[in-house]
Amino acid sequence: MRHWVFGAALVAALGVVPLVTSSEFWLTFFLMALLFALLGQSWNVLGGYGGQFSFGHALFFGLGAYATGILQVRHGVPAWPAAIAAIAIAAAVGAALGALVFRYRLRGSYFALVTLAFAEVARILVASFDYTGSGFGILIALAPGAGNFQFADRRVFYWLAWALVCLGCLVALWLERSRFGARLIAIRENEAAAQALGIDPLRTKTLALALSGAIAGVAGVLYMQIFLFADSHIAFGPTMSVEALLAPIIGGLGTAFGPLLGAILLHALGELARHATGGAPGLNLVLYGVLLIVMLRFLPDGITGLARRRARG
Numbered sequence: 001m002r003h004w005v006f007g008a009a010l011v012a013a014l015g016v017v018p019l020v021t022s023s024e025f026w027l028t029f030f031l032m033a034l035l036f037a038l039l040g041q042s043w044n045v046l047g048g049y050g051g052q053f054s055f056g057h058a059l060f061f062g063l064g065a066y067a068t069g070i071l072q073v074r075h076g077v078p079a080w081p082a083a084i085a086a087i088a089i090a091a092a093v094g095a096a097l098g099a100l101v102f103r104y105r106l107r108g109s110y111f112a113l114v115t116l117a118f119a120e121v122a123r124i125l126v127a128s129f130d131y132t133g134s135g136f137g138i139l140i141a142l143a144p145g146a147g148n149f150q151f152a153d154r155r156v157f158y159w160l161a162w163a164l165v166c167l168g169c170l171v172a173l174w175l176e177r178s179r180f181g182a183r184l185i186a187i188r189e190n191e192a193a194a195q196a197l198g199i200d201p202l203r204t205k206t207l208a209l210a211l212s213g214a215i216a217g218v219a220g221v222l223y224m225q226i227f228l229f230a231d232s233h234i235a236f237g238p239t240m241s242v243e244a245l246l247a248p249i250i251g252g253l254g255t256a257f258g259p260l261l262g263a264i265l266l267h268a269l270g271e272l273a274r275h276a277t278g279g280a281p282g283l284n285l286v287l288y289g290v291l292l293i294v295m296l297r298f299l300p301d302g303i304t305g306l307a308r309r310r311a312r313g
Helices: 002-014 024-048 058-075 080-099 108-126 153-179 179-187 191-196 201-227 232-234 238-251 258-277 285-298 303-310
Strands: none
Touching: 002 153, 002 191, 002 258, 024 153, 024 201, 024 238, 024 258, 058 108, 058 179, 058 201, 058 238, 080 108, 080 201, 108 232, 108 238, 108 285, 153 179, 153 201, 153 258, 153 285, 179 201, 191 201, 232 238, 238 258, 238 285, 238 303, 258 285
């Protein structure tokens, strides 16, 4: 119960950040933390509740970002319909990928490597065609206005990201209490036993991957509308996949508020390392790798799990 109170207090505190500070640094810091908390929640749906560890969640993030950008730039689709279509595309690709890999019972390291391979293939393909911006990326023209999903005031994007993170937390809470979530957790604990009880692993995991892809697509759309630019390395690169899995692992796998806590701590650590080293390129990935090893070795259930153990003790 205590972690629920802490999680709700953390969400409430983040909601009033724009009211207590006008600093662009802090607004941007917490905005990016919220964005990656949303991406982490998408990974948490599949990895935390379903036990299927993906190393290629940048695939769905990149599809959300690129699809909305291409629809607006190449086809003149208005921003809001383009955003909805991009999220649907990310969900559809998640469902198709799930139907393919889960049909052949890929799990564990095999599933992780397959998702990584799909993300890398997508990155290479996007960087190879003029239609997708080739190596230059996609740039959306600046046209501030609610109808164009562009806001001159950064606080509007902040509150939108905060609302989406709240929705992601509600999805996680729904998984903890719904029949679908119970089936997904049963598969995580013991897939053979779950199947013996009548649960369809293929259908359940495929739906979970589609839901996970949709949430990651939302994060990609929001990123694209905030910065109005993305290239293949940003959208489909390994950094996105690593941040997607690190946030819930640090905060607590299979918990509603773990990805949010993990994203804040991860970005705080990243900022400290950036200032300490002068922004050395590639250092963040090294740091993330070390952090992942440490967390898996000493805190496999994350900060939330540690707090629960201390509370019980």
